[in-house]
Amino acid sequence: MTSHEQALVSLFSQLALSFDGAVLGLALAYTAVRSVLKLTANSAALDKLCAAPNLSVSDLRSLLDSSDSDGNSQNKLVIVRGTVEAKSSVESGWKSLRPGVLVSNESGDSAVAIERSQTCIYTEWKGFFGWTSDIRALFVRNLRQQESSSLRTVPFVLIDGGRRSHADYAIVNLEGSRHPLPLTTVYHKLQPTNASPYTFLQALFGNQYPVGILDEEKILPLGKDVYAVGICYYRNGIAEIKSCKELPYFLSELNKDQMIVELTFKSKVLFWSGIILGSLSIGILGYAFMRNWNKWKQWRQQREAQQQRQVNHDDAEFENLVNEMDDVPDGQLCVICLMRRRRSVFIPCGHLVCCQGCAVSVERNVAPKCPVCRQEIRNSVRIFES
Structure with missing residues (x-):
């Protein structure tokens, strides 16, 4: 555990135990409410996922045409299985002359998405004056970015795997999507950093200093079989798939059954965590309320007794004063x-x-x-x- 984490744990433990655990009870109640909200959203996503049809790319046109003939909207939530292919390979005309793919610098594979990340790894030794890092961690944040990543994508489509003809395809629209992509790691290397004269002073006073840089490259290669879960619609006569914000999946290696099993397990975990955390929060808040109520009543009794003693003292003083004023020669x-x-x-x-x-x-x-x-x-x- 780093010094920053130790300082945060110490601070949070003191805050949690304040007011006889009332802060801890409120935190558990907040977590229970969040679990219930996530359970509601997860259950809605599970219902939508169970109702979504599971089909191939070639079946999209017949599905959308049938929904249009019924008078319903063409936008429909579907689960499509297909193979990743560059958009330029299915376009006709002068656009098809452009390659429209990305090439990995490390492996040389063709891809439609490349993510390059560099993570700086810092030492956790506190040095001889390491206690200063705990105090500094509470007030000073590390302004140096420990991880930097870049993602490059090109337009791509999904086709039926194993088919030479690309007459039926679906364009993948990544605009506004924050869902993770099913990337494959093709490069992973840890490069140590050279120590400088300033490094000794950093280690002596417990300052973190970099010891290595982890360089990774992940790609979404051509020919990879994936499942797309999203809204399918027609644009200029071509099927297009866009992500749905209410669903936790967009492009995934899991099929429909595996997605349903995973969401069902998450729903059970959220359900029981909501019940357990809610029960604990009610118990802790009830205990804290009774403790503070008894303290308040005790303080009120002490204050009333003190006021009564003050009144008795004032009465005695007034009586002495009256006695001193009566019949004085x-x-x-x-x-x-x-x-x-x-x-x-x-x-x-x-x-x-x-x-x-x-x-x-x-x-x-x-x-x-x-x-x-x-x-x-x-x-x-x-x-x-x-």
């Missing part, structure tokens, strides 16, 4: 407010001339002085009668 009244009994003695002069509240007010002055002798005071002490 003139000689014992505070010289400042003339309402409460003298209770505080100023230090160091020792005069008992103020109540506690007025003594505190005198102490808060910038230059506190005794109201009788005008001597500077440091603090005051309350006197209690036994």
Whole structure:
């Protein structure tokens, strides 16, 4: 596990366990909802795939002609088995003089699609100061692209395999398709990179540095038998197949039965994962809700008890204040407010001339002085009668 992955796992574990697992429960609930949505889309794709006719390229014209005679739309979802062939080989006229194919640089095979990719492999050693990479991985993303790929395609068609005549063919339309192509690997080589003087410093401080480049080339060769799952329609009198976004397949090496088996297995996995994850999320969210509810009630009780103690303290203070204001002789009244009994003695002069509240007010002055002798005071002490 790389340093970036370790830092992410540590961060996600702390987030998941926060709020007594409420975040983990929400994440599981989100995953369960995603599983249900994927199950719905997968089930719809499975129904469409089961209803789609499985035929050859030569049967497309009769199928589309019969649907047109019934008054239905010519666009129809079909599963067509055929052989990959260059479009120039079936065209007539001056266009057929152009080769219209791609040639692999490594194997020399003719193809209609070539994908060349280079993957940079980095070291996972953290070095002597590898802990810095965990902190850096949280805030700094690696701006260097670790994988670069290029895909070149040319127009191609599907024909019936083993036939010399190309009277019946179907054009494959790749526009807007994000489905993977059934490519064949023809070149695979790992080339080590030369170390530089800067590499030692990178390794010392735990920075990742490249150790090799994986060069691959994949092609879609001519003459390969594939199955096309898509919308078939006529354009200028020629059958054309376009991918369907609702289906996970377009060009594949799997036949109809294998596709149905694979989608059925995925549907079962999504169904049970939705049930299991949904049950876990409900349990974790219920546990987190009860825990936080009990904590909130405990905090509320503590706050009410604290407020009650504060009210009792204020009542006691008010009662003492009232007692100090009742029946106080003139000689014992505070010289400042003339309402409460003298209770505080100023230090160091020792005069008992103020109540506690007025003594505190005198102490808060910038230059506190005794109201009788005008001597500077440091603090005051309350006197209690036994």
